[in-house]
Amino acid sequence: MASGSQLEAIKRAKVLMVGAGGIGCELLKTLALSGFRDIYIIDMDTIEVSNLNRQFLFRQSHVGQSKAKVARDAVLKFRPHINITPCHANIKDPEFDVEFFKKFNVVLNGLDNLDARRHVNRLCLAAEVPLVESGTTGFLGQVTVHVKGKTECYECQPKPTPKTYPVCTITSTPSKFVHCIVWAKDLLFAKLFGDKNQENDLNVRSSDGTNSTNHTEDVFERRTDEDPEQYACKIYDHVFGYNIEVALTNEETWKSRNKPRPLYVRDVLPDNLIQQNGSLENSVTEESVVSSMSSLGLKNPQDIWSLSENSKIFLEALRLFIERRQKDIGNLTFDKDDQLAVEFVTAAANIRASSFGIPLHSLFEAKGIAGNIVHAVATTNAIIAGLIVIEAIKILQGDFENLRMTYCLEHPSRKMLLMPVQPFEANKSCYVCSETPLLLEINTRTSKLRDFVEKIVKNKLGMHSPLIMHGSTLIFEAGDGLEEDVVANYALILDKALAELPAPVTSGTVLTVEDLHQEFSCNINIKHREEFDEEKEPDGMVLAGWIAPTQKDARIVSNGESTSAAHPAVTEMVEKSDDVEIAREKPGTKRKLSEMSEMIDHVHDIKPCSSHDVGDQVHPQEVEDNDDDDDIVILDENPETRKKKRLQ
Amino acid sequence: MDGEELTEEETALYDRQIRVWGVDAQKRLSKAHILVRGLNGTAVEFCKNMVLAGIGSLTLMDDRSVTEDVLQSNFLIPPDEAYYSGRSLDELCCESLKDFNPMVRVSVEKGDLSQFDGEFFDKFDAVVLSCCSLKTKKAINEKCRRRPRRVAFYAIECRDSCGEIFVDLQKYTYIQVMSSYVAPCLDYILDCYKHGCLDTSDASKKSDGTAECQLNYPSLEEAISIAWRDLPRKVSKVYFAMRVIERFELSEGRNPGETSISDLPLILKMRKELCDAQSLGESYIPTSLLERILAAGGKEHPPVCAILGGVLGQEVIKAISGKGDPLKNFFYFDTADGKGIIEDMSNSSTS
C-alpha cells in the first residue's frame, strides 16, 4: 500500500500515457487502482479481434472503435471519479509539442514502434519530463526509466532496426524461409496486385524462343480475353520455372550453393492441369470471405501443405483475385488480415522454398512472418504495467536514487524472474541527448540529397520535418505548411548529388540537421568515400557515432516507418500490415529492394559480442552482498572505451 | 495433441498467444478447470489472466461482502453501493469476469472449502488459494495431494507492497528444452539490452535437444517446516516475515490481513520466539518490514497485485500446458528491492 506522501504525490500527478494497447490497458487499470486521478491517454489505433485476448478493457462489440476512448470508459466503471482524457490521435501530431509535454509530471510509454518511441524520447528531453519506457514480447518484457541529467535517454543505446537483405538474396539466392516470404510478398504479390508504377526487381520478361515476336512483352500483363486459369499457370511457370532456369545459367552463383529446381505446373500437378475443383459453383454462392483454402477444402491453418497443395492454392488464389477481386488489383498492398492475400503469399513462398530446398511452413507461421505479428500474452503485459507504475511513483516522489530498469525473463537468471538493474548513465556521445556530432561516410559525388534525406535524416535519425543547414545556408526542409514553389524547388534539388548542390557538400562539410517539432538538432561531419560494399553497406553510406559499426549491424537499416516489430525489442506490437512492407514512399521516390525490411529479427542473428571486441560493452558487476536487500546489479561503465568506440 | 481442433473463432481470438505457446497448449488450456478461493486484488488479477488465456472453466469462492479494502484493489466491481450491496464478492466478480471472454465458463461455488470432500477437487486441474488461514491452506493442500490425478496447488498472498506465491505440483514431469538460451547469463541479457533486443522466444526452435525432467514438490506443511538454518542462503526476508505474521494470525484466531500497527509489540515477541527457536538473528526479519505489512492490514498495492497475478498466471499456464520450466516452489516480489525471486525450499528428503 502506498504511504501518505506517496498517495499525495500520486493524487497530484498529471500523467501522460502513450498507447492504449496491450501494455496500455493493463497500465491504465493499475494507475487507476493505485490512486492516480489525472491521466491523459493518446492512441491512434482502433480495436481489433486479435487484441481481445489481452487488451481486457475491450469487448467484441468494441471492434473498430478508438482504443483510447473505450479504455477510458471501461476504467471509469470502477473508478468513476477520476479524470481520464482520451485522445484518438497520433502522438507525432504537431499539437503534441514540447509545451504539451511540459504539462505532465511523467510520461509512460506503452508503444509499439521504434519511431514513436524515439519521437516521445526527444519531446521528453526537450520538455524535461521523465519518461518510463516499456515493451513486451511473449514472456519477455522490460521497463526502463529515462530522466534527463540523471539517466541515459531512450536513444543512448543503439536500437536494432529492421533488417534488410541484399537484393540478390531475395531475387536469386534465398536460404531462409523469410527470404521466400519477402520475395512472395514484396515482389510477386506487389507485381501482380499492387501499384503498376512501383519499382519491382522481379524479372517479368520472357525470351522464350517459341514466341520471338513477343519476347519483350511483360508476362504479367493479362490480355483481357485471357482465361484466368491459364494466366495463373503462365505466371506459375514463369516465376517458378523459367526464372529459375535463367538463374541456373549463371553458373558462378551455384558453385558454392545448392542449385534450385525449376518447377512447372505440368510436373507438379500432372493430373490437375486446369481442373475446376468445383470452385466455380462455390464462387456463385456469395461467401463473405473469398478463400482458396475453403474452395479447396483445406481447413487447418496449422498444417504444412505439400508442394502440390501449395501449387493448387497458388493457382486458385490467383484465379480468385482475378475473378472476384478485380477491382482491388492495381492498388493492393499486402494486409495480414486479407485471407486470400495470406493464402497466396504462403503458397508462393512455399513453392519457392521447395524449389530452393528450404523447409516449408504452415499458413499460420507464414502469416506471422509476412504480417510481422508479434507474440503477446496478457500476463507479461500485466507484470510490465505493474513495474511501470512502481517506477512512476518513485519519479513522482523524487526518489531518483532508487529508480530501476527491470527485465521480465522467461528463465530465471540468478534466481530472478524479474531482474532490476540500476539505470545507465547518459551516453556522453549520444547524438540525441549530447552535443557530439555524427560522422557520415558517403560518396558526395554520386549520392543524391534524396538518399541522404531518406536514409539518414528520416530513417536513421527519425526526424519527420527536418531542416538541413550548411553553415547558415538552408539546404532543404520538409514538413507541412511550406509554400508550393518552395516545395517544387526542393523536389528539384533532391535529385542533385551532394557535391553539386548550390552550397556543395563535400568532405569536411558540417551539416546541421534539425527537427523543430521534436526540438532536436545534431551536427553531421561529412567524409567522402568512393566505394561501399553492397552486401555489408547496402545503403551506400555509413553513419558512425550512432550504431556501433559491427559486422552484424551493418546490414541493419533503420526503417522510419516500421514498427520496431522488426526486432522484438521487446515490444507489444500493434499489427499493422504495412509495417513489413517495403515502406511505401512518396511517388517518384525509388526504393531499393536492399532496404527491404524483415520484421522478424531473430536473436540468433544478433550474437552477443565478446567483451574484447566491443569497446562500449558494459561490465556488469555484482556488488558484494552485505546481507542487505540491495544487491542490485551495478553496471560499471568505462566512458573512455565507450567514447573511443563511438568515434572510430 | 489429439482431440478436436480449435474453432475458427478461437483461432482468431487467441492468435497472438498461440504464437507464444502453440496450438497444443491452447487446446489443453481450453479443457482446464481452475478453482480460486479468496478474491483479493491479486487473485482477481490472476482470474482476469486465466479468463483471457481461454481456460475451460473458472470456479470462484468468496462469500465475503464488499468492503472498502476489497474495492481498493478490485477492478471488477463498480464502487456503487446500490449495485453491490447484498451480493457476495464471488457473485460480483463472476458477473464481471464472464464478460471478458464468452468462451470461458465462470461460476460460483458456495460453502466452506475446507469442509469439502477430497472428491470435489477431482474436477479441477489447479486450485488457487488466497486470503485464507495457514490451517486452511495446509488442509486443502493435503487434499489435493491425495487425489489420484494431479491437482496443482497454489497459494498467493500480497501484503502491502510485497508478496509470496507457493507452488505444489507434487510429482511433475515435463519435457525440458535444452537450449543455449534456456538460462541466459546476465552478460547476455545486458548485451541484448545494448542492442535493444531481448528475445529468446524462439529458443525452442534452436533447441540443443530435450530431456525429460522430473520435479518433486514438497507440501506446504513440509516446505515451511524446514529448519531455517537449512534454507538456501540469502532467502528472501519476506519469507520469514510472512511466517511470523501467519503464525501470529493463527495464534490470535485472526483472518489474514486482520492486523494493524498496534499489533507490533506482539509481532515482535512472536519474531523473537521464532528466531530463538530457529537460531536465526532477529535482525534478519527487519522491524520495518513487519511494520509495513502490519500497517497495510488487508490492503494490497495494486502494481504488486498485477505482478503477482501475472507471474501466477504464467505458472498455471505452464503447468497446464506442460510447456516451460515451472517455478519451484516459492516466488517473492517486494517493491523495496524490485526483485522477483524464485526460492526452492524443499529439503533433501522431498527434492
Ligand SMILES: [Zn+2]
Ligand atoms: Zn541519449
